[in-house]
Amino acid sequence: MDHDIDVFAKNYIYQKSILLTKTAQRADWDREDVVSELTLHLLRRRDQFNPGRGSWTTFVKAVVNNRTTDLHHQLSRQRATLSLSDPRVSRVAERLEDIERLRHHGVSIDPESDQCDRTIDLNNVLSQIPQRDRRLCDQLSRFRTADAAKHLNQCRSNIYRRIVSLRKEFSSAGLTDYWK
Structure with missing residues (x-):
């Protein structure tokens, strides 16, 4: 029996996509990506629906829940790539700029040393007072x-x-x- 993606399935997929994008906290996965992935997975599995074993809504919930769990595990195992707009990248860039600015003024800095960190911290405090x-x-x-x-x-x-x-x-x- 061929089932189209009905209103229930669309709403359920949308609700699960909201939860997954909130918990995954990945910049490279937005809600539309998750909705597409879950919808495609359900469409691939719809031929396995057996009305003798349960209702269509039960089947949709089981298939979508299983795929959501798989995606969650997959996303949490993968390392996220950082975009240039990520605040962590901005902080590293600011630190490197601080190091270069200090070097320009004749301060010798070993980036791995505590002295480097202390100098940057000192400049941060001085810039705020x-x-x-x-x-x-x-x-x-x-x-x-x-x-x-x-x-x-x-x-x-x-x-x-x-x-x-x-x-x-x-x-x-x-x-x-x-x-x-």
């Missing part, structure tokens, strides 16, 4: 606190308060060694 705090960090990297206060035309008590605040910023980024 206000300009006046960056100037303070620059002065403190060259001078004692009293001399930095003179260069910045600020009293030492204000500098010390800002240092406490900056220590917290750097500490939250795992850079406590920077302030020793």
